[in-house]
Amino acid sequence: MESGISRRAVVGAGIAALGAAPAHTQTSSGQVGVGVIGVGLRSGAHLKALAQLRSESKVTALCDLESARMAKAAANLPAKPEMYTDYRELLKDKNVSAVVIVTPGYLHHEMTLAALRAGKDVMLEKPMALNYREAVDIVRETRKTGRIVCVGMQRRYSKGDTEIRRLVESGAIGPVKFINCEEYRNDWNPQTAKVLDKKTGKMVSWRMLSWAAGSSELEFSIHAFAMVTSIVNSPLIRLAASGGVVHYKERDTRDVSSVLVDFANGVRLNYAFTCFARGGSKLLIIGDNGMIRREGGKLFISKGGGALQPAPFTDESDDGAEVRMYREFFQNVRERKPSPLSPEAALEPSKIAFGADISIRENRIVTAKDFPAV
Numbered sequence: 001m002e003s004g005i006s007r008r009a010v011v012g013a014g015i016a017a018l019g020a021a022p023a024h025t026q027t028s029s030g031q032v033g034v035g036v037i038g039v040g041l042r043s044g045a046h047l048k049a050l051a052q053l054r055s056e057s058k059v060t061a062l063c064d065l066e067s068a069r070m071a072k073a074a075a076n077l078p079a080k081p082e083m084y085t086d087y088r089e090l091l092k093d094k095n096v097s098a099v100v101i102v103t104p105g106y107l108h109h110e111m112t113l114a115a116l117r118a119g120k121d122v123m124l125e126k127p128m129a130l131n132y133r134e135a136v137d138i139v140r141e142t143r144k145t146g147r148i149v150c151v152g153m154q155r156r157y158s159k160g161d162t163e164i165r166r167l168v169e170s171g172a173i174g175p176v177k178f179i180n181c182e183e184y185r186n187d188w189n190p191q192t193a194k195v196l197d198k199k200t201g202k203m204v205s206w207r208m209l210s211w212a213a214g215s216s217e218l219e220f221s222i223h224a225f226a227m228v229t230s231i232v233n234s235p236l237i238r239l240a241a242s243g244g245v246v247h248y249k250e251r252d253t254r255d256v257s258s259v260l261v262d263f264a265n266g267v268r269l270n271y272a273f274t275c276f277a278r279g280g281s282k283l284l285i286i287g288d289n290g291m292i293r294r295e296g297g298k299l300f301i302s303k304g305g306g307a308l309q310p311a312p313f314t315d316e317s318d319d320g321a322e323v324r325m326y327r328e329f330f331q332n333v334r335e336r337k338p339s340p341l342s343p344e345a346a347l348e349p350s351k352i353a354f355g356a357d358i359s360i361r362e363n364r365i366v367t368a369k370d371f372p373a374v
């Protein structure tokens with residue numbers, strides 16, 4: 001671990017290079033002062049990861065509309081944080097230099113732009129925004145302010161995805177040509193915050209309404225899309241999707257969908273999703289010289305036409321992905337180096353989710369022209 005002094009020196013040099021204003025605060029021991037906005041279900045994973053990185057960070061502030069949630073979270077912190085019910089007040093807090101945004105998707109655009117303009121670095125939960133225009137705003141504001149933003153798609157740091165990327169990059173199956181991914185999960189957690197469904201007059205989980213969540217593909221499948229785009233490494237050129245609400249009632253985010261994507265380098269993706277099954281996901285990556293298969297948390301590989309063999313790796317149940325993501329984020333903050341999950345990088349998987357929604361709603365093929373360059 002670096003000392004606080006050398007870390008501050010590194011930060012200062014990096015910031016000067018970027019021409020950005022220095023972050024407001026590091027504690028006297030060089031920790032990054034962190035403010036968490038949205039203390040619902042997902043914040044537990046963030047606070048747990050931050051608790052393992054206390055030499056690098058200190059949670060100095062919390063914000064939620066519900067004080068009871070903040071009080072519960074604060075009880076597990078070593079020092080009492082400031083507590084705010086208005087996130088704009090948290091953004092004025094000089095003891096916060098990095099903000100963690102863990103609110104429902106419809107708030108990400110507004111909160112991220114405000115945080116960047118307040119001079120904060122940002123750990124932003126996925127999805128980065130609800131549509132391409134908003135996502136582009138975030139990319140542009142990140143560039144303009146020179147802040148470090150990581151879009152929290154932690155699967156990048158899971159051992160399974162890391163091993164798959166390593167195998168593909170090593171050339172073990174030759175150039176990738178086709179990816180098949182199926183994800184059959186159960187319904188959204190009923191404990192999530194409720195918002196008003198104006199059509200029915202009922203309070204429902206924000207994930208069931210597209211104005212609040214964007215779409216199921218954006219809210220859930222984005223993780224798989226991020227994994228695919230990190231392997232394919234080539235822009236989307238054409239996409240067609242189909243889907244709808246076939247199992248549940250009174251919701252407008254889809255419970256089933258299928259997405260076909262062509263990438264510029266010739267790779268094809270075939271993706272399927274439902275949220276009325278009891279779990280189960282499958283991934284198949286086929287290259288010119290073999291294939292990688294993941295099923296039930298296990299990884300297999302076949303090379304040169306040979307039989308599938310187990311490819312050992314630590315399964316997905318390890319909870320180290322968030323810790324690894326934060327460790328790299330804090331390093332990026334110290335060195336003023338863009339995150340591998342920067343808003344710019346997060347645009348590619350987001351395009352697949354946005355494109356699936358456009359394709360289904362407008363009953364048409366989506367192409368690269370739907371996503372003008374930033």
Ligand SMILES: NC(=O)c1ccc[n+]([C@@H]2O[C@H](COP(=O)([O-])OP(=O)(O)OC[C@H]3O[C@@H](n4cnc5c(N)ncnc54)[C@H](O)[C@@H]3O)[C@@H](O)[C@H]2O)c1
Nearest residue numbers: 038039040041042043063064065102103105125126192193
């Ligand atoms: N990376 C992952 O694997 C993963 C998993 C689950 C959720 N998420 C993401 O995390 C985010 C939050 O999801 P969740 O499951 O925790 O939802 P949630 O409904 O449980 O929590 C959201 C919290 O935000 C608070 N909130 C709402 N409006 C607010 C405002 N204006 N100011 C401050 N706080 C406000 C709510 O009171 C609630 O406590 C979403 O973006 C979701 O997509 C990511």
